[in-house]
Amino acid sequence: MRIALAEDSALLRVGLTELLTSRGHKVHTAVDNAADLLAAVAAAADGELPDVVVLDNRMPPTFTNEGIRAALELRRSHPRIGVLVLSQYVETRYASDLLAGNPAGVGYLLKDRVADVGDFLAALGRLARGETVLDPEVVRQLMGASHRRSELEPLTPREREVLGLMAQGRTNAGVGSTLFLSAGAVEKNITSIFSKLGLQQSPADHRRVLAVLAYLQSA
Known part of the structure; x- marks a missing residue:
């Protein structure tokens, strides 16, 4: 050869x-x-x-x-x-x-x-x-x-944008100002992200951190 x-x-x-x-x-x-x-x-x-x-x-x-x-x-x-x-x-x-x-x-x-x-x-x-x-x-x-990438497949493009800004450390207000969304719209997107990723509210877990980890692992 x-x-x-x-x-x-x-x-x-x-x-x-x-x-x-x-x-x-x-x-x-x-x-x-x-x-x-x-x-x-x-x-x-x-x-x-x-x-x-x-x-x-x-x-x-x-x-x-x-x-x-x-x-x-x-x-x-x-x-x-x-x-x-x-x-x-x-x-x-x-x-x-x-x-x-x-x-x-x-x-x-x-x-x-x-x-x-x-x-x-x-x-x-x-x-x-x-x-x-x-x-x-x-x-x-x-x-x-x-498998990690497939976890994010249910997210809409807007929800991915929101999650990406969350991964950058933006607050809800920061996400809203960047994407020109109202506070209510940001909260609605984040709630939907938590639901689609199967992140249930629990005193033992920080859902925002877990969602960001799922995003980073899929990159």
Whole structure:
């Protein structure tokens, strides 16, 4: 297989390169950032495109989500290339986008849970054949995130706006002045939010805080 690597850790990048070449694979590219990876793939001739791209999620310059955004770009521009996100973190929002539509040839593994070299190489082969490879922990977190998002589905767009301002710490008066709503309208929206989220009035719970937590967890 031809494999492209994007990993900012020099030790891991060199280690993966040596591992793959020792097993008879060709390392197409080995860089430390997503921009150089995308440029290398874009410059490759059709017959020299990598079969699989392995990339970290958090890379220079911001160390946030450069890798998985590059994976999304690769899926758009070269859907036949297998893409493996190999990361320490599960970015549920972007991972969901990556798997949306056609997940064939998409993988997401956690570095700390790759315990067997043979299993890792087998995963690359499966991706090259168009299969999907996901760590069970990734699946668990994606399912949890999907459940949290579904909790907000009953809310109207206006109720989501109100809840979003509540999450910013706005009082009822602050929500009303921002959205040009009367005090009664704000209270009506908040009561509806509590009802749709199943938050019953209780001396042991603060419904406003619980509603904000549900909003933040769905982001």
